[in-house]
Amino acid sequence: MQTRVVLYGNPGCHLCDDARAVVERVCADLGVGWQEVTISGDPELMAKYGELIPVTVVDGRQHSKWRVDEQQLRAALQR
Template sequence: MSLLRRAKKNPADTTVTLIGKPGCHLCEDARAVILKVTAELGAAFEEKDILQDPALYEQYAEQIPVTLVDGRQHDFWRVDEARLRKALGA
């Protein structure tokens, strides 16, 4: 057994953030996947509107929707359900 093995994450201690904007069809697709996974695993979900935050707009305008897991960029444009589950420790 490796001493470097990481402890498995508890999804309930994790926050998934969707950065998007109104009228963005990719954002709607991402929201559906994120809501499904967070509901099933008990992770928290929050959403931020890129149009309401100049710093987010400057950083992510060409990448929305952007998914963050505990504040770190996880995905952009499309959310892969299996990859998100893995990031949440499932």
């Protein structure tokens, strides 16, 4: 299954936990591959996303930051 969604975040981040639940549910419903990337060990990712996490990327483009709207994510993946 091709990865279409990437969720950037950190362990212990409650917003990341909320975003993960939405991404897991939507991707499972639609049969879409996704992965989670922890940014804390990567200085480049920390510089890029540090204050914005969780950040969701769909098909290589930033889709959301801080919160993931389930309906918007579904719509983006069904295009």
